[in-house]
Amino acid sequence: MSDLVIRPVQSKADRKRFVDLVWDVYKDDPHWVPPLKDEMLGLITPGKNPWFEHAEAAFWLAERGGRAVGRISAQVDRLVLEHMGEGIGNFGMLEIVDGETEAGPRLIATAEQWLRDRGMKTSLGPLSLSIWDEPGLLVQGFAQSPTAMMGHHRPSYQAIVEGAGYAKAKDLVTYELDIRIDMIPMIQRLIDAGNRSDKIRIRSVDKSRFDEEAHTILTLLNDAWSDNWGFVPLTESEIAYAGKKLKPIIYEDLVCIAEVKNEAGVFEPAAFMITIPDLNELTRDLNGELFPFGFIKLLWRLRKPRVKRMRVPLMGVAKKYQGGRLSAQLAFMMIERNRIASVGPYGASHGEFGWVLEDNQGMLSIAQLPGAEVNKTYRIYEKAL
Template sequence: MVYTEMVVNKYDLEAFISFPSSLYKNDPNWIPPLFIERAEHLSKKNPGSEHIKWQAWVAKKEGVVVGRITAQIDRLHNALYGEDTGHFGMIDAIDDNEVFSALFAAAEEWLRSCGARKITGPFSLNINQESGLLIDGFDTPPSIMMPHGKPYYSKHIGLQGYEKGTDLLAYWMRCSELYFSPSLTRLMNQVRNKVTIRCINRKRFSEEMQIMRGIFNSGWQHNWGFVPFTEHEFATMGEQLKFLVPDDMIYIAEIDSIPCAFIVGLPNINEAIADLNGRLLPFGWAKLLWRLKISGVRTARVPLMGVCQEYQFSRIGPVIALLLIEALRDPFAKRNIDALEMSWILESNTGMRTILERIGATPYKTYRLYEKQF
C-alpha cells in the first residue's frame, strides 16, 4: 500500500532531499546535487520564498520512501495570470503508477485548498529556477541548474491527466565548431560601431545585476509562464555569480551608452561536483575549489541571456545576440572550455533557435512543461 506524508520537519526534509540519490544510484548520468544547496533552496534563504508558498510530500511503501513531490503557489505568477493557478515540482518516484497517483493526489488536494483550479509544472520552485520534465536526452548528464529524470515519468504524469503546455530545449555546441557564416559576419560588422559589448564591472556588481534584471524582465515578459525576477532574487544570484563566474564571462551590450542586452556564461559546476555524492565535507570544498579555480571544467552553460523588448523584433536585435555569443568565445578558449549548453529555449522562440542553429548549435535535450485543469 502506498501512502503520502507531508514534509513538516528537518528530518522529513532530509528524506525528501536524499531520495533521488537512491533512485538514481545506478544511472551513470545522474549527478547528485549538493545537499547544502538543496536545503537552502527549500528554506527561507531562497529569496523566492518571499512570493512562493509551497508544501512537499514523500510517498512511502512498506515504510520506505518511494517518491516525492512539491506543490506551490507563486504570488507573482498569480498577479499576472490570475489567482486560480498552482504548480507542482521536484517530482521523482519509482516506476509505479500508484505512487505517482498518490503524490499528485496530495499535491492537487493542497492546491485546491489554496484556491487553484489549474496546475502547471514541474518547477523547482518557479519558472526562474529548475523547470521542465526531461523527455528526451537521457544519455548525457544535466548541466548545472537543469533537471534530470527517468524515461517513465512522462507516461505516469500523462496518466494523471496532465497534457503538454510547452517544451523547453537545450542546445549543445562544441566551441571549436562555433561558426559565423560570411553573411552573419557581415551583419555583425555592420552594427559593431553602434553596439558596445563590455564585461561586467565588478566594482559596481550589485548595480550591474539590477541592470541585467531589468533587461531580462523586459525581454522575457511575453514568454510562456513568465514571472519577473525580484531585486532580491537577482541580488542573491549576483552573490553566487560573483564567486563562480569570471568577469569576462558576463557581458552587457549597450547602444548609446544604454544597456540593452546581456549574456552570462557559467562554468558547468555539475562537472566539478559529479563525484562528491552531494557532500562538501570533509574534502568536497577543497575538490570543488580546485576544479573551479585551478584545474578548470571543460563545459559551460549559458543560463541567462536577454535582449530588451524594444530590440527583439528589430533588425539589430538578433545581431546583438550574436555579438554577445561571440564575446564568450575567447574567454572559453582561454579556460579550455570545449563545449557549451545554451538553455533553456522555448520551442516557440524560432528567432533564437534559428540563430543558434546557424552558428553550429544543435538541440540535444527536451524538457516538457505540463498543465491540467481541475
C-alpha cells in the first residue's frame, strides 16, 4: 500500500510548507528563479489577498514519509462564474518533485472532487490563483529563465495534466525581441504622424499622484481587455492592492498613458503601457528571502536598476478606439517611447512582450515587431468534470 498522503493546507505552518516546496522541486533547474516567499504567502492567505473577497480556494500537500512531494490548489471564483460561464472552476499551483509518479494524478483528482462538491462542471487551469497572477502551464521555452510575474514549470507536468484527461483550452504566448533595433520605416512613419498630431499626446505617469494614476490605468485595463477570452475584471480592492504592489517597481519614464482629444475637445485616457525591469534579475540571488538583508539589497537595486531584459506585462487600448488605425498608432507610439527609455538609462538589450492570447489578432500584430519571436508558450487546459 502506498504511503502517499494528500492532506489539506490548514495552518500557517502548512502554508509555509506549501510555498517552500518549490525549492525542492527546482533545486537542480538552472533556469528557475526563486520567488519572494512573502509575496507567495500573501497570495494564498485570505485577508491579505483581496481576490478572496470574491473567491474561495483550497490547497493540498502530497506527503510521503512526512516529506512534502507535491501540491495543488482548487478555486471557485464568483467573477469567473459571472464572466466565463456557470460551472467553471479552476485548479492551479501544481508542483511535484522529480521522480514522484503517484502524487500528480492524486492531487489533480483531489482538486477535481473539491470542485465537483461545489457544483462545478468544468475544471480550467492552471491558474495561480487567477488570470491576473500566473496563468497557464509552461509547455515551450524551458531553456530560458522566466521574467518577472511569469511562471516556470517542469517539462513533465504537461504529460501529467494531459494524462488526467485535460485538453488545451487556450495558449498564451510571450514575444522576445532585441529592443536595440529601430522600428521599420512603415511603423516609424505612423509614429511620426502621431507625434505631429494635435489630437494625441503620450505622457508619463506622475508618481506623486500614484493612486489616481494607478486607478486610471487599471480602469483602462478592465475596459480594454473586457472582450478577451478569460477576462475577469479587477475589483476596486484588487486595483488598490495591485497599485500598492506595483508602486516600488514603477518608473515614470517606463509607464505611459496615451490621451486622445474627444469630440468635446477634451483629452481623455485612451491607452496605456507598463514596462518594468526584469525584477527576476534583481531578486534571483536573494533565494526568496527579504529579511534580514534581502530587503535592503532589493531597495538599493531598485533605485537605479540595470538589467538585460525589460518586460511589458500590461498594455491596452480603450475599447472605443480598438480595431482601427488609431489603435495601432497609439500602441506603436508607446512602444517606441518605452523602447528608447529602456535601452538608455536601464541598459536593457532585450524585451519581453506578453502574455498575449494566441488568437488575439490585434495584439499579435503589435507584438510581432521586427525581430520578435515567440519565446514561451503557456497553456491553459480544461476538462469536463
